[in-house]
Amino acid sequence: MIARHRRILASLVAGYIEQGEPVSSAWLAGHSALGLSSATVRHILASLEEQGLVRQPHTSAGRIPTDSGYRLYVDTLLESRRKARPSAEVEARLRRVATVSTLLEHASHELSRASQQVGFAIAPPNPTIRLHHLDFAVLEGTRVLVIVVGTGGHVIHKVIETDEPYGASVLTQAANYINSEFSGMTLPEARETIVRRLREERLLYDRLMKRSLELAQQGLEHAEPEERLHVQGASFLMEGLVDAADREDMVEALRVLFRMIEEKDHLVELLTRSIEASGLTIIIGSEHPSPNLRAFSLVASTVQDGDRTTTVGVIGPTRMRYQRAISIVDGVSQAVSRVLESQ
Secondary structure, three states: OOHHHHHHHHHHHHHHHHHOOOEOHHHHHHHOOOOOOHHHHHHHHHHHHHOOOEEOOOOOOOEEEOHHHHHHHHHHHHHHOOOOOOOHHHHHHHOOOOOHHHHHHHHHHHHHHHHOOEEEEEEOOOOOOEEEEEEEEEOOOOEEEEEEEEHHHOEEEEEEEOOOOOOHHHHHHHHHHHHHHHOOOEHHHHHHHHHHHHOOHHHHHOHHHHHHHHHHHHHHOOOOOOOEEEEEOHHHHHHHOOOHHHHHHHHHHHHHHHHHHHHOHHHHHHHHHHOOOOEEEEEEHHHOOOHHHOOEEEEEEEEEEOOEEEEEEEEEEOOOOHHHHHHHHHHHHHHHHHHHHHO
16 A cells, blocks of 8 residues: 555544544645645545545545554554553552452453453463362251362352251361362362262271262362453443444444343353454454454453463454553553463
């Protein structure tokens, strides 16, 4: 693409992001710093429109960028960007939290607050999580609460039904035995070893061991860490309702997204399907594999620390301040990575 065409497109995108209104050739002639006449700018805009980079929502209106136009603009930003530094203030606040779950919750809040968009943080389930310790707590009747604590701050709660009521002292002894025997194993390894030991007749003569293994077997059955999604700032999306012509479609898109945020499972599925590679991912409008997200853009960063994968990012309208969003996501991602490395 001719350099001045790219400059006009960049000016148009920046103007539309700031104003929320179609950008005219007269405005571009005065703000592109290229010294071009309105007639020349109109000629360039016609060329950009032929290439599918801008469109004219109304006959007498100026132009607005298409998703392809946003993509070229963002790619140009990425070519010249400098990697953001992690914010010392953000990192200090994230270091005050105790678990991975609270770390992600705080990270999504930092993203939302700084970008004025929806901030999210997600950690997919990790099959290599190891058993740190297991606790049993007495509930009413024959019900027992099993608390499975894994490495990396993963906590799973499960209520089981037992054949007889158990006292607190018996449950404490059972937990101590399980922790001494199985701590450090992955959850699948612990389950398999418990099942194998229950089949060994010599252990059945020891009532405490038998009880402990049976309780642990029930507690660990189907106990898998879930994908954890933390979302903050959904109200900021209302700022995307800027164009009367697009308002009805945008309202429906927001309803769908709000519903996914409430349910979370569907949103997790869509996000993990979209974000596959480590590093920075930017998906704009129609580039989303799911129609439910095509009214929005996503800026995300995925970091890997050993066997832990964490993704943080923002979701906003396609008329997003991309340069700011990229810088914020990059900085928070680095801060989260540094905190995880030190745990």
